[in-house]
Amino acid sequence: MAEIKPVRKAIFPVAGLGTRFLPATKAIPKEMLTLVDRPLIQYAVEEAREAGITEFIFVTSRGKSALEDHFDRAYELEQTLETRGKTAVLEDLRSWLPAAGSMMYTRQPEALGLGHAVWCARHLVNDEPFAVLLPDETVLNEVGCLKQLTDVYERTGGNVIGVFDVPREQTSKYGIVATGDNDGKLAVVEGLVEKPEPDVAPSTLSITGRYILMPEIFRALDRHERGAGNEIQLTDAMMHLIGQMPFHALRFRGERHDCGSIEGFLKANIAFGLARADVGTTVKDYVKSLDL
Ligand code: G1P
Numbered sequence: 001m002a003e004i005k006p007v008r009k010a011i012f013p014v015a016g017l018g019t020r021f022l023p024a025t026k027a028i029p030k031e032m033l034t035l036v037d038r039p040l041i042q043y044a045v046e047e048a049r050e051a052g053i054t055e056f057i058f059v060t061s062r063g064k065s066a067l068e069d070h071f072d073r074a075y076e077l078e079q080t081l082e083t084r085g086k087t088a089v090l091e092d093l094r095s096w097l098p099a100a101g102s103m104m105y106t107r108q109p110e111a112l113g114l115g116h117a118v119w120c121a122r123h124l125v126n127d128e129p130f131a132v133l134l135p136d137e138t139v140l141n142e143v144g145c146l147k148q149l150t151d152v153y154e155r156t157g158g159n160v161i162g163v164f165d166v167p168r169e170q171t172s173k174y175g176i177v178a179t180g181d182n183d184g185k186l187a188v189v190e191g192l193v194e195k196p197e198p199d200v201a202p203s204t205l206s207i208t209g210r211y212i213l214m215p216e217i218f219r220a221l222d223r224h225e226r227g228a229g230n231e232i233q234l235t236d237a238m239m240h241l242i243g244q245m246p247f248h249a250l251r252f253r254g255e256r257h258d259c260g261s262i263e264g265f266l267k268a269n270i271a272f273g274l275a276r277a278d279v280g281t282t283v284k285d286y287v288k289s290l291d292l
Contacts, residue, residue, distance in 0.1 A: 002245075004157040007150055007212055008055055009124070010048040010131040013117040014041065015061035015108040020261060029064045031135050033265065035272045036279070040259055041067055044135035046096060051146035053131060057104045057124045059117045071103050112224075113231025118213075119221040127215045129153075132234070134209025140271055141254025145210045148252045152186060153212050158246025159238065161189070162210035164256050168198045174206035175235035177249050189247040194228040194235040205249065207235065208256055214245055 018030025025033070031041040045056060058067060074093070081090040108120045118132060131146055139145035139162075149160045163177055178191030191202055211234070220237035227233035241247060255271060258264030273283040 002157060004154060005129055006052065007129045007131055007153065008053060009057060009128060010053040010055070010133055010146075011057045011059060011118055011121045011125070012041065012044055012048075012133055012135060013059045013108075013114060014064060014067060014135060015059055015111065015117055016136075017061075017111070021265075027063075029067055030260075031064075032066050032070065033259070035138065035259070035265075035268055036276060039070065040135045040138065041070065042096065043138050044133045045071070045098070047139075047144040047146050048131060048133055049098075050144045051131065051150045053146075054099075055102055055104065055124075056098055057106065057121045059108050059120050060105055061108055061111075068103075068105060071098055073097065113227075113229070113233055115221050115227075115232040115234040115237050116224070118234055119218065119224075119232070122218045122221070125215060125218075129212060129214055132209070132211040132213060136258065136260035137209035138257045138259055138268055138272070139208070139210075139252065139254040140257065140268075140275060141252070143253070145208070145252045145254060145256075146212075149210055149212050149250055152248060152250050156186075156246050156248050158248065159189070159214055159217075159241055160212040160248045160250060161238075162208040162252045163187075163205045163249040164208055164251060165204050166206045168201065168204050171196050171198050171201035171204060171206065175233075176201045176203060177205045177207060178202035179205065179249060185251050187249045187251075189242060189249050191242065192235050192239045194233045205251075207249075208252070210252070211238075213238070214241065216241060216244065 014031050018025035021030050032039045104124050106120055108117045145162050149162055153160045172195050175192060175194045176196050177189055179187035180190040181188045217237050220240035224232055227236040257268035259268050274280050
């Protein structure tokens with residue numbers, strides 16, 4: 001088997017407009033919307049770090065500078081906290097800051113699809129395996145979703161994607177996987193189709209926003225082929241890798257939340273609030289007290 005290189009880099013596609021959350025997202029990026037008290041992007045970055053990622057590549061667009069500021073020092077704020085003796089808050093603020101020089105930013109000048117966004121990061125990734133995390137999606141679990149994927153990758157090598165079952169009537173919202181050998185959790189990927197109608201979907205296993213991909217995918221993305229919705233789809237490019245190298249789908253553990261929709265985002269706030277040691281009991285008591 002070919003050498004299994006460690007996954008050190010992760011791409012975060014964050015160029016989307018977030019129109020579903022207007023007016024909240026008029027002046028702030030949708031990735032800065034908060035679950036409890038931290039922005040969506042921070043969950044994704046922390047999940048990547050837990051999985052061993054040391055280089056964080058953001059594919060941004062106009063109006064996204066708050067994301068860069070969020071991962072930078074904030075001297076005035078830090079000084080004020082220090083003067084006021086707010087040591088715990090200050091320590092938390094500093095604890096999750098990525099090391100100097102580990103954040104990279106590139107832009108996707110036009111909204112041409114997820115495959116195009118990933119392709120925009122090709123010169124920052126070069127010839128290495130890499131992860132992709134879509135911050136709109138969050139997975140609540142003790143071991144993060146990406147760490148579960150890297151654990152598999154260290155055994156199998158090749159591409160590994162996170163999948164979960166959806167009701168058949170929803171297949172047209174997702175990339176759908178056709179699987180071969182399957183142990184109930186890990187399956188060999190034999191086919192992929194982006195947003196198929198329920199009657200033609202090869203399964204109900206949908207791709208969630210967590211991927212480990214081999215750099216050969218950039219050769220497929222170089223073709224700029226248009227797919228579903230006339231967009232350059234990551235799913236279509238992944239199809240070109242099937243049969244060339246190992247390709248697995250993992251039914252990850254944990255509760256997946258779609259924070260790209262208002263309903264999903266509200267549910268995620270309740271779920272993440274309930275899971276928190278500091279506010280969980282208050283949220284639980286409140287929800288229980290509702291006479292619905
Ligand atoms: C993207 C991917 C799709 C995947 C989905 C998960 O679609 O193209 O394969 O299932 O994310 O959220 P989007 O939601 O950007 O249309």
